[in-house]
Amino acid sequence: MAAAQPLLQVEDLRTYFFTRRGVVKAVDGVSFSLEAGETLGIVGESGSGKTMTSLSLLRLIPQPGGKIVGGKVLFDGVDLLQLSESEMRDYRGSKISMILQDPMASLNPVYTVGEQVAEPLRQHQHLSGKALWDQVTEALRLLRIPSPRERLQNYPHQMSGGMRQRVVGGIAVSCLPKLIIADEPTTALDATIQAQYLAHLKDLQRETNVAMIFVSHDFGIVGRMCDRVAVMYAGKIVETASVRDLFDNPQHPYTIGLVNSVPRLDRKVERLASIEGQPPQLLNLPPGCRFAPRCYAVFDRCHLEEPPEMSASDDHSAACWRVGA
Numbered sequence: 001m002a003a004a005q006p007l008l009q010v011e012d013l014r015t016y017f018f019t020r021r022g023v024v025k026a027v028d029g030v031s032f033s034l035e036a037g038e039t040l041g042i043v044g045e046s047g048s049g050k051t052m053t054s055l056s057l058l059r060l061i062p063q064p065g066g067k068i069v070g071g072k073v074l075f076d077g078v079d080l081l082q083l084s085e086s087e088m089r090d091y092r093g094s095k096i097s098m099i100l101q102d103p104m105a106s107l108n109p110v111y112t113v114g115e116q117v118a119e120p121l122r123q124h125q126h127l128s129g130k131a132l133w134d135q136v137t138e139a140l141r142l143l144r145i146p147s148p149r150e151r152l153q154n155y156p157h158q159m160s161g162g163m164r165q166r167v168v169g170g171i172a173v174s175c176l177p178k179l180i181i182a183d184e185p186t187t188a189l190d191a192t193i194q195a196q197y198l199a200h201l202k203d204l205q206r207e208t209n210v211a212m213i214f215v216s217h218d219f220g221i222v223g224r225m226c227d228r229v230a231v232m233y234a235g236k237i238v239e240t241a242s243v244r245d246l247f248d249n250p251q252h253p254y255t256i257g258l259v260n261s262v263p264r265l266d267r268k269v270e271r272l273a274s275i276e277g278q279p280p281q282l283l284n285l286p287p288g289c290r291f292a293p294r295c296y297a298v299f300d301r302c303h304l305e306e307p308p309e310m311s312a313s314d315d316h317s318a319a320c321w322r323v324g325a
């Protein structure tokens with residue numbers, strides 16, 4: 001019997017922007033995989049390519065200029081990059097759904113919440129009448145929205161910020177997708193609502209067994225939400241490991257810097273360690289390791305050759321010449 005294939009397998013994905021100043025390699029050879037029901041965190045500084053990686057999976061690259069120039073996105077064994085645009089539409093919002101960076105902006109003020117949760121179900125599952133409204137109610141119930149039947153009649157402005165956020169989550173799960181991509185879903189929220197919302201997303205996942213790609217620049221949140229983590233730097237994944245391995249035994253100097261900058265309750269920190277310097281411009285990248293200008297462990301070879309992915313242990317790899325050496 002063949003080994004079970006992962007739900008999602010991304011291989012050597014490349015998404016470039018062709019600008020007047022040159023080619024911006026926003027996603028430059030990204031590979032990772034995800035099992036059903038699993039949560040993978042993608043973490044990295046602003047501009048490292050997290051959003052472009054997420055959007056590439058659904059082929060929603062900003063135009064003009066952006067183009068997926070290579071790689072594979074195998075979802076249940078089907079390469080999404082080879083599908084026609086109309087075939088691709090069957091995946092978006094049904095098998096794979098997305099919670100955007102600014103979820104407030106994704107609700108329409110002139111329709112009721114019920115209408116907006118119902119829309120993808122009508123479109124993708126061709127539900128109507130009682131079956132439709134039962135499933136809409138069920139989606140709101142999953143989100144722990146009190147009195148879901150009455151709430152369906154509300155317009156977004158009649159709900160609190162936290163509840164609106166949950167509605168956006170409700171829209172994302174209403175079609176029972178196999179994968180949710182959540183791109184910084186809590187960045188616009190205050191700390192209390194953020195904690196509640198993350199707990200809801202976790203509950204939701206437990207109840208529906210949906211896999212999730214959770215994108216964040218916040219290492220602490222990723223640690224709480226995810227099973228595995230991929231660390232991105234300048235358009236590449238530089239380290240992948242289980243959450244525990246990554247925090248306890250980080251390998252790449254960039255990850256080590258990130259882990260040390262996360263405040264920990266069990267440790268008294270005088271000052272947050274931060275990584276000096278800026279990420280490189282993704283236009284006209286120098287040869288060698290992209291982290292070299294900021295790396296405390298840099299040596300000659302780093303400036304000459306780009307480090308390949310090296311295996312640190314089972315299911316833990318990092319792109320650094322020092323790993324496994």
Ligand SMILES: Nc1ncnc2c1ncn2[C@@H]1O[C@H](COP(=O)(O)OP(=O)(O)O)[C@@H](O)[C@H]1O
Nearest residue numbers: 017024026045046047048049050051052062282
């Ligand atoms: N419309 C665009 N035109 C040109 N370059 C872009 C565009 N959008 C994003 N980029 C480039 O892609 C890189 C990655 O962006 P993004 O994926 O949004 O980063 P992140 O989500 O990690 O903050 C940016 O650093 C920028 O150089």
Ligand code: SF4
Nearest residue numbers: 289292295302320321
């Ligand atoms: S390859 Fe060299 S420069 Fe890059 S992270 Fe490793 S030690 Fe630092």
Ligand SMILES: [Mg+2]
Nearest residue numbers: 050051052101
């Ligand atoms: Mg982003």
